[in-house]
Amino acid sequence: MDSPNNSCLHFTSFFLVGIPGLEHLHIWISIPFFTIYLSAIIGNYTIVLIIVTEASLHQPMYIFFILLGFVDLILANAAMPKLLDIFWFQFKEIDYHACLLQMFFVHASSTIESGIFLAMAYDRYVAICNPLRYSVTVTTSVILMSGLLAVLRGVFYILPLPLLLRRFHLYSSNVILHSYCEHMAVVRLACADVSFNDHLGMAIGFMVLVMDLALIVTSYALILQALLRLTAEARLKAFGTCISHICAILCFYTPILSSSLVHRFGTNVPHQTHILLANVYLLVPPLLNPLVYGIRTKQIRERVRTFFS
Template structure:
């Protein structure tokens, strides 16, 4: 049942519209979405499998790759399967509580990923700016602590969102003009003052997007200063170890930044453009990360090639 704005009610479920205004293109839009989702799953699963099976890759940098691949798999699976079911089978309905659970997973795992990128930036900073202390600084204990802190920070930041959203028991409509249960797309349907929720979302966005980006940028300024003091040969070799991380950072933060800017300032931008941008950071980083690390990291590239060669010979 879909209620109008003239009455408020407690919905048992919500209706996700997918790409409002582009319903006639849903099947065609699903093709690139499904392709990116499939590539993200296969690519990240391959990275996990190779690193888990090869003991020589159980080093700090590759452990971070493993954590990142796991986060990317969960992040893509938190929204894309439901989106594809809307495109293919018109299954637009989502349970009230499942909607807030999806909200938590989408936003929390995005925050987890940002925290891991921050830890990886520190890893590269120590490796290049203070290499003699790398083995005693970036230890398995440090990796565990940084991973736990990234998760705890994400939970602390994001957990209030669904809990505060569920406090609303009266909604003007159960139709969400989005492809997944995005925070403000849901709470703005409530028959209540949602200014606190709006400010909370902005504050969390600032803490994650701006603060993490500033710290990562600062670490790379320090890295660049250290690289300029090295010989040309050592500079090229050291910078090569950072390229993968820089590419992954850009693929993650650029879609989020574009989506945030368009959401806040693009009042005349079509609504489906907002939704396409919001979905891009759920698919582009998970799709590109294994490709970036697979191409730029020699050890992973060699092991993937070796696996394909064994398959072709058998």
């Protein structure tokens, strides 16, 4: 460890606090966290397994469910095992490079999932606004290409964050007041000008959250316009195909937007509230996505019932 002055040091590992200010409640907080985490793992694994093994579900629309399942599994496993280590065994130390790797997978998974939801919004737009060309426009190869683009975009957006952090060698502390290696929580510890990292993080957040959500809202505005031209019965039937996607979007974007707004503007909000909200968006989408699509999709619902019986 090099020590050029009394405040800035070179560290090879960090220490994650968990939920700051609630350390005495960690063992109790771990109960709902572990329950949600385990349910998310089982739910997503079940959905993926059923779609892969059931030949009747090998259709383009179900590929989106597989992609979401894999991304949710990565998102849930990126931070929760380490957090449970902190809750149960007080294993707070994390290697510097492992911290950067965790940072990449957490933020990249969220970015990829947002891209998948955007592609699903386009799928619903074509299905309702141009149904005669749906089978030609939305093919398996198109969906796979959309998934690949979502992955590449997530890697392209997020990879610079940990790479740029590697240029910082001195930190004011190696104690991260967070439950995982969140980008800005690590950046604030660096003994250097971090304005570029801060602005880059905000720019990426804007491009992912605001632009993706704006495009999704635009697609549904066009869908609503098309629905108004249909009969009441046809309108209800067509809208029923969008309910699952709308629910999943709300489950995904609401926790992220709440966490981002509180993080940026909630100066009077207790720090532990920030951390709890940051963990909500790692757990809620992986938990609710398989429930939403499993309950709303008749073929999956019947296959799940058969699978468990």
